[in-house]
Amino acid sequence: MHRLIHHIQSIGQKTIGFCIAFGRANLFILSIIFAWPGFKLGARLLVKQLYSVGVLSLIIIVVSGGFVGMVLGLQGYTTLIKFGAEQALGPMISLALVRELGPVMSALLFAGRAGSALTAEIGLMRATEQLSGMEMMAVDPITRVIAPRFWAGVISLPLLAILFSAVGVWGGTLVGVNWLGVDEGAFWGNMQSAVDWHEDVWNGIIKSFVFGILVTWLAVFHGYYATPTSEGVSLATTRTVVQSSLVVLAMDFVLTALMFGELG
Amino acid sequence: MNHQRIIWIEFTVGVFMLVAFLSAIFLALRVSGLVTMVGSETYQIRARFDNIGGLKVRSPVNIAGVTVGRVSDIQFDAKTFDAVVSMEIDNQYKILPSDTSASILTSGLLGEKYINLEPGASETTLGSGGEIEATQSALILENLIGKFLTRGKEGD
Amino acid sequence: MDMTEPLIITEGLQFKRGDRMIFDGVDLEIPRGKITAIMGPSGSGKTTLLKIIGGELKPWKGEVIVEGKNVHRLKRRELLNLRQKMGILFQSGALFTDLSVFDNVAFPLREHTRLPEILIRDLVLMKLEAVGLRGARDLMPRELSGGMARRVALARAIALDPQFVLYDEPFTGQDPISMGVLIKLIRLLNETLGLTSIIVSHDVLETASIAHKIYVLAEGKVVSGGSPEALQKSTSPELQQFLKGMPDGPVPFHYPARPFVEELMLDTQRSVIPMF
Numbered sequence: 193m194h195r196l197i198h199h200i201q202s203i204g205q206k207t208i209g210f211c212i213a214f215g216r217a218n219l220f221i222l223s224i225i226f227a228w229p230g231f232k233l234g235a236r237l238l239v240k241q242l243y244s245v246g247v248l249s250l251i252i253i254v255v256s257g258g259f260v261g262m263v264l265g266l267q268g269y270t271t272l273i274k275f276g277a278e279q280a281l282g283p284m285i286s287l288a289l290v291r292e293l294g295p296v297m298s299a300l301l302f303a304g305r306a307g308s309a310l311t312a313e314i315g316l317m318r319a320t321e322q323l324s325g326m327e328m329m330a331v332d333p334i335t336r337v338i339a340p341r342f343w344a345g346v347i348s349l350p351l352l353a354i355l356f357s358a359v360g361v362w363g364g365t366l367v368g369v370n371w372l373g374v375d376e377g378a379f380w381g382n383m384q385s386a387v388d389w390h391e392d393v394w395n396g397i398i399k400s401f402v403f404g405i406l407v408t409w410l411a412v413f414h415g416y417y418a419t420p421t422s423e424g425v426s427l428a429t430t431r432t433v434v435q436s437s438l439v440v441l442a443m444d445f446v447l448t449a450l451m452f453g454e455l456g
Numbered sequence: 457m458n459h460q461r462i463i464w465i466e467f468t469v470g471v472f473m474l475v476a477f478l479s480a481i482f483l484a485l486r487v488s489g490l491v492t493m494v495g496s497e498t499y500q501i502r503a504r505f506d507n508i509g510g511l512k513v514r515s516p517v518n519i520a521g522v523t524v525g526r527v528s529d530i531q532f533d534a535k536t537f538d539a540v541v542s543m544e545i546d547n548q549y550k551i552l553p554s555d556t557s558a559s560i561l562t563s564g565l566l567g568e569k570y571i572n573l574e575p576g577a578s579e580t581t582l583g584s585g586g587e588i589e590a591t592q593s594a595l596i597l598e599n600l601i602g603k604f605l606t607r608g609k610e611g612d
Numbered sequence: 613m614d615m616t617e618p619l620i621i622t623e624g625l626q627f628k629r630g631d632r633m634i635f636d637g638v639d640l641e642i643p644r645g646k647i648t649a650i651m652g653p654s655g656s657g658k659t660t661l662l663k664i665i666g667g668e669l670k671p672w673k674g675e676v677i678v679e680g681k682n683v684h685r686l687k688r689r690e691l692l693n694l695r696q697k698m699g700i701l702f703q704s705g706a707l708f709t710d711l712s713v714f715d716n717v718a719f720p721l722r723e724h725t726r727l728p729e730i731l732i733r734d735l736v737l738m739k740l741e742a743v744g745l746r747g748a749r750d751l752m753p754r755e756l757s758g759g760m761a762r763r764v765a766l767a768r769a770i771a772l773d774p775q776f777v778l779y780d781e782p783f784t785g786q787d788p789i790s791m792g793v794l795i796k797l798i799r800l801l802n803e804t805l806g807l808t809s810i811i812v813s814h815d816v817l818e819t820a821s822i823a824h825k826i827y828v829l830a831e832g833k834v835v836s837g838g839s840p841e842a843l844q845k846s847t848s849p850e851l852q853q854f855l856k857g858m859p860d861g862p863v864p865f866h867y868p869a870r871p872f873v874e875e876l877m878l879d880t881q882r883s884v885i886p887m888f
Contacts, residue, residue: 239465239466239469240465242469242472243465243468243469246469246472247465247468247469247471247472250472250475286487290483290487290488316709317709320704320706320709321702321703321704321706322706322707322708322709324663324668324702324706325700325702325706325708326708327668328666328668328695328698328700329695329696329700329719329720329723330691330692330693330695330696330723330724331719331720331723351472351473351476352476354476354479354480354483355475355476355479357479357483357487358479358480358482358483358487359479361482361483361486361487380486383487383489384486384487384488384489385489385516385523387487387488387489388488388514389484389488391514392488393483393484393487393488
């Protein structure tokens, strides 16, 4: 009986803890949105962060996109050829990439590559008193450190997702058309008639924009509120990656149901 | 941070933006074929069908196998109990004769539905907002099988 | 401005962390243009005190008055203005790791003034010259030794010519030479610029050698305050234990616990092996 009460109490404790963290995260993102360090300085800081968040993620995105597209081409071909429907390869590859794999895979890779780096960097700045130092020099760390990183992430992820899809389609074409010999005209023609700019491509971009907000938000939040020890920073980094991945996958289901599904 | 590094960062960020922009153009033109919709003006014609089967908005409209437009709207007419299908046809094909006929066909055995236009021989052309008189509804596989079975029984 | 009036006054300061009372009624008076040291054993909340004075932490009760203004009643804008008049030297230095030495020192100037870059350059070099590191301006913080990093942080703290500087444990973990350099610098800044300095430290000898006034904190209270000479003569047992570095005395060697024997007899089945 005593143990049961203890368990219920710990559930309550966790719920309260979650509510506090959630409220704090919301206040945090509000203060980020209203903090902008002015046009010139902001642009300079933003470019620097676009480099460390976006440019440094390019290689992993391009390589993964290429291989995912090639695998799709290979797998799609071996399945479709059984039904004599290999001309549907183009639509299959492009729809899979543009609607799902582009936004989701790039968000997961982004969480691992850029999200974890952001959390670790901000957490270490907290641990080495750089954020306190800034605060005591009458400079707001949210304006100066957090906001540029947040916006860089929000801008970068949709661009990376577009790149992922484009490289993926190229990889699929390489395997399907150049190696396996699917007719080039049918491949592109069917793709173009199946894929709609607004319905498929644009919705995919909206998805990755939402993922960009979520992943970067989690990353800067966990970094900013990390316990200032080596253990605390490593815990915060792990949390960023795990929570971003789960949130991205769950949110993908919701968005897919709203955009493409019959559920809405 | 020294000057050279700033230039490098600005340069690579510029490249990143450019590459992403080109990818977006690639997705727009090569993958989704946006060019056929944006690049040219269209005009609208309508056709009435008893049954449209699985025709959808955005389904292609073909003449002789060439896509010349897309279905833009599908409405149900409560007075005549017909389906009214509106199509956006590319302006460069504004030469369709007024006795053109439309039928709903299937690409392949189980593929997508599309509208096939069969140009007639009339001198007058079907202008913007024109309506196609001669239409043939979609072939519904279940009905076909049903007919085949009942005919088989009559033969007994 | 009345030079005899204290720059900073704290009254009845109380601060709690969790259930632990860190300060229980701390009253301090920091005189203008002097070096004041706040000393006490580790864990007596010296760094917390600096953060309260800087307005980063809010006291539970009591007030901090800097130049006649209550720090914790100021609006955000006024607080930022006040902070431009103070420099703070963190224990770790807190240099921005992605900026060079030069950019670190230039940071507050670029942030709070609209001076042309050429003038900023001169000012930065002047401050770096003062701490003897003009030659290290292009190094990154990771390339500096601990003592150098602290000197750069000092140059940054005085970049805006503040009225007072808070030093958080400036001597901890320094070799004798850099300790000597820091002592010389702090004294020099005080003498030449008339800078009010507040040093938080537990290094008795070094601090006593430069301070004009010393407060000793223990158990959340001010144990004594006065000139270094007066302190040496004091007969207070807490003070003597601290100044002479005796392991046991009024400040106990042991963290509060149950009697050892009692603890050995109990709880044997409940011991938990920590996992690493």
